[in-house]
Amino acid sequence: MSAELISPLPIARTCPYAPPAEHRRLREEAPIARVKLPNGRTAWAVTKHEHIRTVLSDPRFSSNRRDPGFPSLSREPPPASDLKPLLLELDPPEHGQVRRGVLGEFTVQRTQALGPRIQQIVDEHIDAMLAGPRPVDLVQAFSLPVPSLVICELLGVPYADHEFFQKRSATLVNQQNTAEEIGRAVGELMMYLGKLVAAKAQDPTDDLLGRQIRKQRESGAVDYEDLVSMAFLLLIAGHETTANMISLSTLVLLQQPEKLAALQADPTKTLGAVEELLRYFTIAEHALGRVAREDVELGGVLIRAGEGVLLLANTGNRDPEVFGNADELDLERGARNHLAFGFGPHQCLGQNLARLELQIVIDTLFRRIPGLRPAVPVETLSFKDDATVYGIREFPVTW
Template identity: 60%
Template structure:
């Protein structure tokens, strides 16, 4: 048996454009199968689109990482979980429903539309700095990280001057190779930082998401300091890491497909469809779709017993030929929103409207203002995040 068959999961991507071959094989031959996890123990690997969506909508699958059977995607992760206060992403109904409802109004289509002019200004400022700076430049440091980091900092009311502090720690937390004791130290430092920030906002509430949450929860009579801190941790990390990686990978794919890029540049009304296809094509998040069964459930003809873990593999589901025609081809005109890049069901990404808007503004602005943009390194020389639970690029050298 090959290493791909006998090795642990999740699998490493050998190429940014391809699904690990073992996911493709299992989707075709054994779509629900038990596998060894990198963090120890076993879990059921679910790879078909229909089955992945079933897992993510069935209330008998729990997101509670404290459950002993929850899949462990990194060595030592199980020892860290009990020390970390639960957040929305680790809750089940009814607690999850209430926690999500409390903040959902911050991410409506209307509110995100109101943010668009400020996002446009941030993107233009970053590109101005690129134009005035040296060439080649690293797009990750010049654009991919600053745009979503500035946006989420302003939305939450976190000082952007501290971005290096939380960016370094967030990146290390998401690496599967980070030792457990280091992982615990990192999350403790981020939480302590945000604990102090929330405490300051309790004394003098500000007109930002965290300030509004403090006021609203106090008015409702159910204020919980630790819950607001946990919300801040979740939104700060998720709010910049995911979008930053999609900016880098999306730019790479657009540069590598100049004919498709030219159609978007000529007609920006096609950009929303292109963003959906890029989200489907890369499907950068794996960890958010892990679950554990709280009852016996049959999925894809397999009986998953109570207490057993499940890893619903979004990248395999988003390349399912039963749902997507020519699934391994990038077709920016496809615009198919049946993908599960933002998850599915009650835990579907809270910030998806914000992420879509940021990506649309970045791609429209970047290629309009820098029409000669091109890679300054061979794709095989780009350092991709093969060791992380959110895929992306550590660097993306570009010039124009």
């Protein structure tokens, strides 16, 4: 099997709805291949669905982003940090211990209980759009504020501060920013969250952070650093991904009106449609990285201890051996074995919340604004090719 060295990653999508052609070529010709990273180092790119799932569930591959072999898409080395590792950076057994501590906050039952409030938030923002001038930027008026408000309420973060963390989270996911810029954004967010956690420790409120403080007190001392680390991860991951999925889903459904009409005629199909939209876009394509802790043979290729592995989930989610007509948006496909939320022990903690938000948005937005349409030619839209989370920068709409 080839171990060809290809062009540096990341490679921009030439079609907003498909993986880069070179990634597709890799999947067909060299599913596990050497690639050059922006910092000049090399790593293995894994492009087949089967191999990606294997790596994500194999404890011989580490999630430790501070390991020198971990594949980075930044041009500069990541800023040195003495902060406690985030949940997504931990390996067993520590990862399991930390994850179990917060898992109860994201059960299906607890998430469903948020449904009425999410519905209210969605309706309020549609009300504001309908009452305002047209055209309106869907990103700023709807896609960003809806999940931002949801995650703020879940964590207990004052929504008045949402612009503060939105600006800094955008800095973190932009691969063109320098290590200094990213480090400064991380420091400012951590300082903010540290003050917030300290204030909640004085008077625990009925939100995720408040409940975690009370829970930790019952079993011993409160680990402030752990709570700040968890809040940081949930705050960033909890709105950036869902916001981009809202914009992209709206765009593709507007461009395929017959499929949108079928959804509107039968809302029971929406949840399945959400799964297909997640598979179709796979917006966190470059977010899945690992480093080998020991020599591992994968698909006939020997990956040496210390070598980095990039898992190209978008390409894996278009694997024709797993998904028939993989490049087609089939809202009735019903496949939940996609990789949009990862796989294995690190599978996205907030996936139930993301599904619910997208379901409510799709059911509500097109029902309340039936004439919704792009206000500019779609080919003029700017997509986030320089970010670790794919999306649309601005999306002017009218009706």
